[in-house]
Amino acid sequence: MRPLVATIRTDNLRHNYQQAKRLHGGKVLAVLKANAYGHHAVPCAQALQDIADGFAVACLEEAIQLRDAGIELPILLLEGVFEAAELQEVEQYDLWQVVQSELQLQMIEAATPAKPYQVWLMLDSRMHREGFLPEDYSMAWRRLQASGKVASIVKTTHFARADEPGEQMTQRQIELFDYTVRGLPGEVSLANSAAILCHLAARRDWGRVGILLYGATPLANCLELGSALRPVMRLTTRVFAVRELAAGEPIGYGDDFVTSRPTRVGLIACGYADGYPRSIVGGCAVQIHGQRARIIGRLSMDMMTVDLTDLPSAGIGSEVELWGDDVAVSEVAACAGTISYELLCNVKRAHFRFE
Ligand SMILES: *Cc1c(COP(=O)(O)O)cnc(C)c1O
Numbered sequence: 001m002r003p004l005v006a007t008i009r010t011d012n013l014r015h016n017y018q019q020a021k022r023l024h025g026g027k028v029l030a031v032l033k034a035n036a037y038g039h040h041a042v043p044c045a046q047a048l049q050d051i052a053d054g055f056a057v058a059c060l061e062e063a064i065q066l067r068d069a070g071i072e073l074p075i076l077l078l079e080g081v082f083e084a085a086e087l088q089e090v091e092q093y094d095l096w097q098v099v100q101s102e103l104q105l106q107m108i109e110a111a112t113p114a115k116p117y118q119v120w121l122m123l124d125s126r127m128h129r130e131g132f133l134p135e136d137y138s139m140a141w142r143r144l145q146a147s148g149k150v151a152s153i154v155k156t157t158h159f160a161r162a163d164e165p166g167e168q169m170t171q172r173q174i175e176l177f178d179y180t181v182r183g184l185p186g187e188v189s190l191a192n193s194a195a196i197l198c199h200l201a202a203r204r205d206w207g208r209v210g211i212l213l214y215g216a217t218p219l220a221n222c223l224e225l226g227s228a229l230r231p232v233m234r235l236t237t238r239v240f241a242v243r244e245l246a247a248g249e250p251i252g253y254g255d256d257f258v259t260s261r262p263t264r265v266g267l268i269a270c271g272y273a274d275g276y277p278r279s280i281v282g283g284c285a286v287q288i289h290g291q292r293a294r295i296i297g298r299l300s301m302d303m304m305t306v307d308l309t310d311l312p313s314a315g316i317g318s319e320v321e322l323w324g325d326d327v328a329v330s331e332v333a334a335c336a337g338t339i340s341y342e343l344l345c346n347v348k349r350a351h352f353r354f355e
Helices: 010-024 033-037 041-048 060-068 086-092 102-110 134-147 169-181 193-198 329-335 340-345
Strands: 005-008 027-031 054-057 075-077 096-099 117-123 150-157 206-209 233-245 263-268 285-288 291-296 304-307 319-323 351-354
Touching (some): 010 193, 010 206, 027 041, 041 054, 060 086, 086 117, 096 102, 150 169, 319 329, 329 340
Parallel strands (some): 027 054, 096 117, 117 150
Antiparallel strands (some): 005 233, 233 263, 291 304
C-alpha cells in the first residue's frame, strides 16, 4: 500500500465544534461543504450529529449524500438551489436553503410546496459575491413572506475580511446589516470562523463554523492556533528511498536546487497529484522523528525529496508528517501562497483513516 494516509481525528472535530459553540453562543451550523473541507462529510456529520445544531453544505448533491447516510439534523444549502426542479428535492429531503438572488426568489414564488420552506435570506453587505443589495433586501423579505411559501426567514450576510483583525470592513458590514434588517422579525446569522474569533458583534442567533472545526486558523498573519483548537487531519507518508549526494549535485526537475553540501536525500510518497501544493517556495518543512526536515528540489507528481542530512536516525520507512500536529496546515499554505482551506479540500489519493 502506498503510505500516504490522512488520519481524521473525530474527537478533535467534536472538541473544535464545542469550542466554537462556546465562543459564539446560541446555535452553530457545522459547515461540511466540499466533503467537509476534504475530511469526508459523512463520517464528520456522524461524529457531530449528537452535539451540532445543524449542518451547512454548498449544494443539493452534498445534502443528499448526508441524508442518504441517515443524517437527520437540519441541513442548509449555502448557495441555495440552481434550478427550480431542485425545490422538489429540497422538500423531499427536508432541507433549508439560502435565497441570494432574484432568480431564486422567483423560483420560490412560483413553487407549490406541500410544506413551507425554511429560508435564509442573504444580504449583500458589500462583499458583492451574492445576496440582495441593501436597497432591495426588505422588499425581497416581504415578497418571501407574502408568497405563503416560507415558514421562517433567517436574515444573513457573509463577511469579506473577517480574517484580518483590526480591519474596519467587518464592522461596517455589521452596521449595514443591522440598519438594513431593522424592523424585520426573525433570527440572524452573521459569523463565519474568523468572525467567531475576532468580532463579538457578529455573534448572533446562528454561527456558521467551517475552518475552525477542522482545527486550522482562518486568520491571516496567524499560523498557529491557541491550544483551544486541535487539528483534525494529520497527513502522513513515509520515506521509501534514501540517497547520498555530494555537494554541487542537482535534484529533481529543472535547475531549482543544487546541493550546497554533501546531502542525504529522502524520497517520500506525496506529490502534487495528492494535493500537496507544487507552488511551495523556500524552506517549506515536513516533520520526521520529531524534527523538521526541509523539502528540497521541485515537487513531482507522486513524490518529493527532503533533506535528511541532519536527521541521521531517519531512513527508509520513517514516518513523515506533511501537516497535522507539528506542521500546521496553515504554515504549508503560507509557503505556497494560499490558504489552509484549499490544501485541505484538495487532498487526493490518500488512504483515509477515521479515529
Ligand atoms: C464556507 C462558508 C462559511 C464557513 O466559513 P469558514 O471561514 O470556514 O468558517 C460560512 N458561511 C458561508 C456563507 C460560507 O460559504
